[in-house]
Amino acid sequence: xLLPAQKPIPNIPQSNLPKVVIVGAGFGGLKLARKLIxxxxxxxxxxxxxxxxxxxxxxxVATAGLEPSAISFPLRKVFHNTPxxxxxxxxxxxxxxxxxxxxxxxxxxxxxxxxxxxxxxTNYFGNKSIEYNAIPxxxxxxxxxxxxxxxxxxxxxxxxxxxxxxxxxxxxxxxxGGPTGVELAGAMAELRNxxxxxxxxxxxxxxxxxxxxxxxxxxxxxxxxxSQKHSLKYLQDLGVDVMLxxxxxxxxxxxxxxxxxxxxxxxxxxxxxxxxxxxVDGLGKEHFAPNxxxxxxxxxxxxxxxxxxxxxxxxxxxxxxxxxGHPQVAQVALxxxxxxxxxxIGLAGGKQMKQFHYKDLGSxxxxxxxxxxxxxxxxxxxxxxxxxxxxxVHLMAILGxxxxxxxxxxxxWNYLSFDPSLRLLIKPKYVRASERKELIEEK
Numbered sequence: 001x002l003l004p005a006q007k008p009i010p011n012i013p014q015s016n017l018p019k020v021v022i023v024g025a026g027f028g029g030l031k032l033a034r035k036l037i038x039x040x041x042x043x044x045x046x047x048x049x050x051x052x053x054x055x056x057x058x059x060x061v062a063t064a065g066l067e068p069s070a071i072s073f074p075l076r077k078v079f080h081n082t083p084x085x086x087x088x089x090x091x092x093x094x095x096x097x098x099x100x101x102x103x104x105x106x107x108x109x110x111x112x113x114x115x116x117x118x119x120x121x122t123n124y125f126g127n128k129s130i131e132y133n134a135i136p137x138x139x140x141x142x143x144x145x146x147x148x149x150x151x152x153x154x155x156x157x158x159x160x161x162x163x164x165x166x167x168x169x170x171x172x173x174x175x176x177g178g179p180t181g182v183e184l185a186g187a188m189a190e191l192r193n194x195x196x197x198x199x200x201x202x203x204x205x206x207x208x209x210x211x212x213x214x215x216x217x218x219x220x221x222x223x224x225x226x227s228q229k230h231s232l233k234y235l236q237d238l239g240v241d242v243m244l245x246x247x248x249x250x251x252x253x254x255x256x257x258x259x260x261x262x263x264x265x266x267x268x269x270x271x272x273x274x275x276x277x278x279x280v281d282g283l284g285k286e287h288f289a290p291n292x293x294x295x296x297x298x299x300x301x302x303x304x305x306x307x308x309x310x311x312x313x314x315x316x317x318x319x320x321x322x323x324x325g326h327p328q329v330a331q332v333a334l335x336x337x338x339x340x341x342x343x344x345i346g347l348a349g350g351k352q353m354k355q356f357h358y359k360d361l362g363s364x365x366x367x368x369x370x371x372x373x374x375x376x377x378x379x380x381x382x383x384x385x386x387x388x389x390x391x392x393v394h395l396m397a398i399l400g401x402x403x404x405x406x407x408x409x410x411x412x413w414n415y416l417s418f419d420p421s422l423r424l425l426i427k428p429k430y431v432r433a434s435e436r437k438e439l440i441e442e443k
Contacts, residue, residue: 009088009107015042017084018112020344021102023092023280025052025075028311028333029117033085034078035341040348041113043085046104049139050075050089054398056330057407058137059180062146062270063187065414070406072140073399092118095282097305113307113344116280116294117337120313120328123274133253134271137180146270150188151425153267154200163204168265170208173256175248176272177214178221179365182231184270185212186367189238211241211264213248213256215273220373222327223363227373230382234367248273275328277314289316293325298355299343300336311336319357326358335359366390 018041022029025047036043054071061068079085090104095114102109122136137143150172157169174185189210197205212219212235218228219235219242235242243261250257256264277292287294287302293316295303300315302308312333316325326332336356343353362376364386372386381389391411398404 007107009090009104009109012044012086012088012109013042013083015084017042018348019044019110020113020115021046021109021111022115022117023047023102024117024119024278024312025049025087026055026117026119026312026333027330028119028337029115030075030078031334031337032115032117032311032341035338036344037079037082037085039084039341039345041084041344044109044111045075045079045085045087046090046092046102046109047075047087048089048091050087051140052078052399053140055138056179056394056397058140058143059184059187061140061143062137062150062184063191064147064151065187066407066410068140068144070403070410071398073403078399092280094280097282097308100307111307113309115309115311115340116314117311117333118278118280118314120275120277122271123276124271125274127250130248130251130269130271133251134175134269136271137184138275148425149268154196154203155425158200158202163207166203167207167209168254169267170203170205171211171264171266172209172268172270173211173213173264173266174270174272175213176274177212177216177219177242177244178272179363180272181212181214181270182219182235182365182367184272185210185235185240185242186238186371189235189240190368193239209241209264209266210239211243211266213243213246213258215245215247217245219244220365223365223373224375224380226380227365227375227382230373231365231367234371238368238371275313283308289325291316299353300340300356309340311340317356322358329363331361332358364390364393 020036020041020043022033022045025045030052033043033045051072051074057066057071060066075087079087090106093103095102100111102111122138124131135146137146153169157166160166172188174181192205192208192210219231220228232242246261247259248256249259251269254267256266256269289295294310294314296310296315296317297303300309300311302310313328318325335358339356347353364372364374366372366387370384370387372390373382374386374389395404395407398407
């Protein structure tokens, strides 16, 4: 009997068209697939989930501002009425560049063009203790887990008699001063200041610390000095303890140990300090940078390989303005996918490929209600207008009219009432087979 990886993936329609296989349905992979709809290729999209996740709003799921379904979009719905595009939920293990064959947990797949767009995962920088005890936020599931964890902590704290014993349950520590860390810290501070005191009047939330730790000297290191200063002031005004030039040495699940500073007691350490590219076996060591990204040329093609392309966080392409590679943000992946889509369509028609050059459209981060910072190529601004700009840009980027409407209504309600209504503690229940049988017999 053959193992799944030794058999071809079943039920893939036969086609005379060249086959483009896309690994990953994040911003880059999905953009490319949509670009090639009705194009001169059979397109097969592989992802371990059957939905696209809108990562910039994970923090709002984690802080009970949005439902998980509002920032997730079913991939099969994207590909309705697209006979040349196929989706399969699968985990990719490796590929063979000579055979042009990709191996997954549901079988193998031959390709003419392979596109690696797997995105990135949390980087713990080799600290196994932190990896085991801290909570990342790179998926919808992890964001929902954070929501459950925080609410569960307060339900436990309210049943503890001594005030001192409650502090470690109530404190929240966030590591990483990039956009994710800043947005998480601001949202948590607003919950503490305005929402949790109404839910738990028996608890003293003046004792709850929201701490943001950054190893570097500034927050939002990739943004302008104005944005860095304003974001720091906004967080401090919200009551966030911002610790710059501070490195986390270890975390055992109850205490965050810092280099050269006093430890912090907490049961909740949210890790947003770094990312590392996801890995699929198939290329030699010479193709990888020390940080795990794959070297590509100006066409996003793996250097020295034919028909293999890389997009987004996994790709490392050097340009004059980006000697260390492009930033690992959504806009890079989207622009690379758009350029590669045009190149693949042109290639099928015998045209020359066009080089990719990244155009920085700006960056932004929200800190709280009516508080945000925006850096555009031609202007920089902060405060209310920045917040409204942030809302508009993210609302337009969400897939699906229904999702846009739900998010808009949630945001409007949260703004008017300052009381998000999604603070539900949803615990999955495992039922053994014997118990299921008993339940059926009782019915």
